[in-house]
Amino acid sequence: MEITSEEQLREHCGFAKIRAIQKQLDYIDGHIHRFITLSPFLVLSTSSSRMEMDSSPRGGAPGFVKVLDPKTLLMPDAIGNNRLDSYRNIIENQQVGMLFLIPGVDETVRVNGTAIISTDSSFLEQFVDLRKPPKFVLVIQVREAFLHCAKALMRSKLWANDFKIDRKHLPTMGDMLKDQTNNQDIAESQEAMLARYQQEL
Incomplete structure (x- = not known):
């Protein structure tokens, strides 16, 4: 049987605990700010105007994504293969999702919001210390931000050597x-x- 409604889904899964709902914020608080400052890696999810989804890894030194204020994140462009999948999607559809990870930490942080691509000098100046300064910056307006529990990374043993291969x-x-x-x-x-x-x- 294909599940086609939330009602059917709830029949199988039940409802979220109140804490899982209350943890969802509409801004970056001190704990999430600290997490992002320590994170060297994230997955950026975007969608085209035709709702064709894409997820792309992004990395840098810890804190390469900067918290400009509780509602705004800045992510520098980095040299890639020039497919520009994420950026082309953002031009069509500004909705984005971000999943931040810290090596050795099983919890993650999820941030959802809207993004624009900017060459504004005030944003570029935030990254003048990089060996290769960005050509532009992704400016993310935060709609929701919350901590995600450790279960998925515990199951995968992502930071352990159990499943590590040569x-x-x-x-x-x-x-x-x-x-x-x-x-x-x-x-x-x-x-x-x-x-x-x-x-x-």
Whole structure:
């Protein structure tokens, strides 16, 4: 049976505890601010005007996303592959979701809101200390922000070694891309690719 309504869903799952509802804030409080300051990684979710979804990893030194004020976050652009999936989506649909992680911490932080792409100098000046300053900044207006419990990361043992694998158990990125693109050139080695990435960071 396909579940097609919230009523059916609630019949299977029940209702959230009051604390799970009350923890949802419409601003960045001190605890969430501290979490974001310590976070070197997030997943950014966006959607096109056709409701085609995308999730993209973003990373930097801890605190690379700055809390401008309790309702505003700033995320610098970083050099990538120029697909610009997230940014193209934001131009069409400003709704975004962000999931912040801290290595070693099983709790996460979720932030939802709207975003614009800005070249305003007052925003760019926040990131002049970066080795490669951004061309533009994502300005996120916070609609909701809340802590997410540790269960998912506990189940996955993400920060433990239980499920950690040796990289050699997967083909190199170069080999996988060669297969997917039917490229006849010699695949770039994993070492060469990582060295090139290191120069681009």
